[in-house]
Amino acid sequence: MTEDMIGLRCALLHRPDHHVSIPIRFFLLSAVQYFQKQVRFIITFFLFGFPLFAIAQIVDTTLLPQAEVKESRLRSDFAGTRVEKWNTNELSAHATLADLLQQESGIFIKSYGLGSSATVATRGGSAGHTAVLWNGLPIQSPMLGLLDFSLMPTAFIDNAEIQYGGNSAAWGSGAIGGVISLDNQVEKEKFSLEIQTSAGSFGQFDLGLKSQYQIGKWTGKTRIFQKQADNDFTYQIRKDLPVITQTNAAFNQRGLLQEFYWFPKSNQELSIRFWGQQTDRELPPTAVQTRSLASQKDESLRGSIHWKSVDNKMVWQVRSGLFRENIHYKDPERLTDALSYFWNALGEVEGEYFINKNQQLLIGLSHAWTFADIENYSTPPQQNRTALFASFKQKIKNWNLQINGRGEIVDGKFIPFIPSLGFNGKVSDLLIIQGKISRNYRLPTFNDLYWNPGGNIDLLPEIGWGQEIGITVGQESFYSATFFNRKINNWVYWSPTDQGFWSPQNLSEVWSRGLEQRFKWQFIFEKSKLNLSGGYDFILSTNQVAISKPSIKEGEQLWYAPQHSAFGKLDLDFKNFQINYNHQLTGPVRTPNFTILKKYHIGNLSASYVFKRKQWESQLIFNVKNIWDTNYSVIEYRPMPGRNYQTQLIFKI
Numbered sequence: 095m096t097e098d099m100i101g102l103r104c105a106l107l108h109r110p111d112h113h114v115s116i117p118i119r120f121f122l123l124s125a126v127q128y129f130q131k132q133v134r135f136i137i138t139f140f141l142f143g144f145p146l147f148a149i150a151q152i153v154d155t156t157l158l159p160q161a162e163v164k165e166s167r168l169r170s171d172f173a174g175t176r177v178e179k180w181n182t183n184e185l186s187a188h189a190t191l192a193d194l195l196q197q198e199s200g201i202f203i204k205s206y207g208l209g210s211s212a213t214v215a216t217r218g219g220s221a222g223h224t225a226v227l228w229n230g231l232p233i234q235s236p237m238l239g240l241l242d243f244s245l246m247p248t249a250f251i252d253n254a255e256i257q258y259g260g261n262s263a264a265w266g267s268g269a270i271g272g273v274i275s276l277d278n279q280v281e282k283e284k285f286s287l288e289i290q291t292s293a294g295s296f297g298q299f300d301l302g303l304k305s306q307y308q309i310g311k312w313t314g315k316t317r318i319f320q321k322q323a324d325n326d327f328t329y330q331i332r333k334d335l336p337v338i339t340q341t342n343a344a345f346n347q348r349g350l351l352q353e354f355y356w357f358p359k360s361n362q363e364l365s366i367r368f369w370g371q372q373t374d375r376e377l378p379p380t381a382v383q384t385r386s387l388a389s390q391k392d393e394s395l396r397g398s399i400h401w402k403s404v405d406n407k408m409v410w411q412v413r414s415g416l417f418r419e420n421i422h423y424k425d426p427e428r429l430t431d432a433l434s435y436f437w438n439a440l441g442e443v444e445g446e447y448f449i450n451k452n453q454q455l456l457i458g459l460s461h462a463w464t465f466a467d468i469e470n471y472s473t474p475p476q477q478n479r480t481a482l483f484a485s486f487k488q489k490i491k492n493w494n495l496q497i498n499g500r501g502e503i504v505d506g507k508f509i510p511f512i513p514s515l516g517f518n519g520k521v522s523d524l525l526i527i528q529g530k531i532s533r534n535y536r537l538p539t540f541n542d543l544y545w546n547p548g549g550n551i552d553l554l555p556e557i558g559w560g561q562e563i564g565i566t567v568g569q570e571s572f573y574s575a576t577f578f579n580r581k582i583n584n585w586v587y588w589s590p591t592d593q594g595f596w597s598p599q600n601l602s603e604v605w606s607r608g609l610e611q612r613f614k615w616q617f618i619f620e621k622s623k624l625n626l627s628g629g630y631d632f633i634l635s636t637n638q639v640a641i642s643k644p645s646i647k648e649g650e651q652l653w654y655a656p657q658h659s660a661f662g663k664l665d666l667d668f669k670n671f672q673i674n675y676n677h678q679l680t681g682p683v684r685t686p687n688f689t690i691l692k693k694y695h696i697g698n699l700s701a702s703y704v705f706k707r708k709q710w711e712s713q714l715i716f717n718v719k720n721i722w723d724t725n726y727s728v729i730e731y732r733p734m735p736g737r738n739y740q741t742q743l744i745f746k747i
Contacts, residue, residue: 168446168456168485169264170257170275173496174516174530176564176576176610179255186290186744187674187700189300189321191246191254191276197676197698198663199256200610200631201272203243204654205728208296208735209325209345209375212244216271217258217578218606218635218655220585222536225261225269228276229367229400231415231440234268236464236477239539245373245392246276249290249302249319250351253277258610259578260534260560263498263514266460266481267537270556270582278367280315280355284308287747294717294740297324297344315353322346329733330725331381340733342386343378347371361404369396377425380731388425394418409446415439434468436540444483452489458482464540471544479504493519504537509555529563534582538598542586548597556600558582564610571615579607581638589643601641604652608633621668628662644686654729656681658693674700685730694726715742 171177178199188194192212196203204221205212213221222239225232234241248254257273265273283306290302302319325343330336349371356364377388398415420435444458460481467474481502488495500512514532521527538553564576585602612629635655640648651657658681666673676698683691702715716739723737 168454168487168496169444169498170255172257172261172264172485172498172514172516172530173487173494173518174528174562175261176258176528176562176574177255178258178612179253182252185248185251185254188248190244191248191251191274192243194248194254195243195256195274197661197678200629200659200661201256202654202656202659202680203728205244205732205734207325207340207343207378207729207732208327209323209343210244210378210732211242213240214243214274215655216256217580217608218604218633218652219271219582222268222539223270223272225265225267225273226276227265227273228369228396229278229365229398230275230411230413230442231398231417232265232268233396233417235419235539236436236438237434237466237468237540239268239536239542242392245347245371245394247319247321247347247349249304250278250317250349250369251276252279258576259530259562260532260580261498261514262534263500263512263532264483264485266479266500266502267535267555270534270536270558270560270580278315278351278353278365280313280353280365281306284313285747289745290742292715292740292742295738296327296735297322298740299323300742309354311356311358313355313357315351315355317351318349320346320348325378325735327733327735327738329381329736331733338381338733340378342376342388344376345373346375347373363400363402365398365400367396367398367400370394381727381733382731386425387427388423388430390424391420391422393420393422407448409448411442411444413440413442415441432469434466436464436466439463454485454487456485458484466540470546471540472546473544475540475544477505477540491519493517498532509535509537510557524568526566527564528566529561531559531561533557533559534580538586542598547593547595548588548591550598553586553598554584554600556582556584556586572613574612576610577608578610581605587641587644589641601639602646603638604635605638606633606635608635623665623667625665626663627665628660630658630660632658645688651684653686654683656683656693670704670706672702672704676700680728687730689730691727691730694724695722696724696726697721710745710747712746713742713744715744716740717742 180194185194188197192203192205195201195214202215203212204215214224215221216224226234226241255275257275259272261269261273285308286306288304292300300319300321304317306313306315323345325345326340328337328339330338352368354366371394373392375390377386377390379386395418396415398413401412403410417438418435420433423432424430440460440462442458442460444456446454446456448454462479464477465474479502481500483500485496485498494517496516498514502509512533512535514530516530518526518528535555535557537555542553543549543551558581560578560580562576562578564574566572566574582604584600585604586598587601588596588598589601591597609632610629614625614627617624633655634657635652636649637646637652638648640646660679662677664675678696679693681693685691699718699721700715702713705712719738719740720736725736726734728734
């Protein structure tokens with residue numbers, strides 16, 4: 095059983111209710127009423143975070159001449175790791191993180207349909223093999239070990255990056271296939287205001303606001319948004335069958351991100367962030383169901399305190415976070431009304447010491463406490479995890495060598511030592527070589543351990559080794575190729591038992607290997623600029639041990655793991671006019687029902703024009719999604735929309 099199938103059993107798949115409020119006034123009133131109920135969250139967060147903040151304040155620092163605090167990069171810029179990055183402007187072209195990754199990366203997005211849940215599969219791994227960080231703190235659900243990327247609005251992110259390959263030595267459990275890092279930052283301007291609104295097919299309407307301002311010595315940044323859609327698109331299972339209109343698929347989402355920044359000195363920064371979000375989704379029927387009345391409400395509250403301090407030899411960082419998520423699933427036809435929730439409190443201290451211009455040493459300590467509850471747990475479980483990690487980087491002429499190590503204790507039990515070694519260097523001005531070898535792991539989730547019936551408290555962590563080597567040719571215009579190889583033992587599969595229910599077991603060994611290629615060409619003319627970029631991935635991810643239940647042969651490709659995927663993007667800028675075309679190819683995939691979903695091509699076209707004035711500017715954008723009207727499914731029995739349209743207006747001061 096896949097992670098997503100487990101999620102269905104746990105009432106943790108996401109979609110919405112139908113109550114919609116367009117006016118900003120009503121939205122703000124609803125948001126205030128909602129967040130007033132969460133006073134306990136805010137108080138608890140600051141009680142947890144203040145001790146770490148106090149620790150950071152006693153650090154003796156020497157003022158640097160720079161006007162901004164530079165962040166430690168030993169963990170996020172690990173030598174030998176291939177990285178892809180997006181800034182605020184690039185993120186704003188996409189509504190959600192799922193849309194961004196689907197169109198501009200080689201990551202396979204397992205989407206259940208428009209407005210429905212979306213998970214990721216990096217380098218042939220499972221949905222729980224990609225760690226997701228928000229300003230350095232992991233935000234995956236401890237119950238499922240994954241994140242629903244359809245719930246992540248790009249409007250709440252300033253910078254995003256993917257670190258491909260295993261990096262558990264730096265970031266811990268789940269960082270087997272890669273790490274997705276989402277960061278917020280303060281802008282240089284003292285005041286700014288941005289308003290976005292969009293409308294499109296299937297009743298889609300979005301409204302968002304972002305503003306930065308000064309409050310004494312503090313810089314504040316506020317972002318709010320509301321999204322809604324009916325998602326009542328039509329689809330056809332086969333050409334000989336009638337056209338069907340999707341029902342019970344409405345979506346309504348609202349959110350608030352409040353940030354405060356304080357710079358007591360030019361080399362110190364304190365940031366406080368609070369992120370609240372609520373999503374109501376109806377759960378539409380599958381292509382083989384006649385109707386559905388199910389719905390689900392997702393509520394998330396995330397708070398964090400982050401302190402950074404830099405002197406001539408040291409970079410200190412202290413992070414503290416408290417997260418709570420609720421999921422309320424209802425299905426009146428099955429007489430189901432299930433509420434699940436979790437608390438996750440995290441604290442981390444790290445110090446990076448610059449031994450000399452060629453050597454850096456980082457040492458850090460982290461602790462996480464997690465509590466979760468759902469009616470399918472006999473007793474609400476708790477978990478305590480403490481980790482000590484270190485990194486050393488040596489520069490030798492044009493080459494960098496880096497060693498990472500991590501030791502972790504989970505509820506009093508030691509996890510095997512997790513090391514990694516990476517290198518990168520310039521052979522010439524136009525040729526870079528990089529490589530990495532790493533040990534990586536993933537802890538069993540709370541559902542794996544405690545679900546009743548079926549949970550297995552004797553599960554072992556998934557663990558294994560990975561290797562990769564790559565080259566990059568060129569600079570502004572470039573070509574890169576990365577070969578990777580990874581074996582994971584104790585892979586957790588949910589399988590049927592003789593008692594009639596499903597239970598997870600360490601059944602499998604999975605071997606993933608492949609080739610990732612990327613290119614970018616840039617052409618600059620007198621009044622215009624043309625960018626061409628894209629990539630092609632060939633990935634084999636096979637089960638190496640035959641399994642009888644579920645039936646998986648030795649050497650067989652994993653479910654929903656395409657061997658072939660490719661994407662390409664064309665950007666043409668001419669004065670204030672821009673046109674973009676994005677194309678994706680996803681190869682055929684196997685499903686748990688022993689069927690093959692055929693390959694598909696998806697094209698998206700966007701045209702925009704910027705109106706600039708001295709005090710303000712606005713941008714008008716017109717999008718055509720699935721321009722070739724492809725009939726396809728990413729997940730079996732889950733229809734996807736055909737050609738659809740969207741108009742967007744952005745106003746900035």
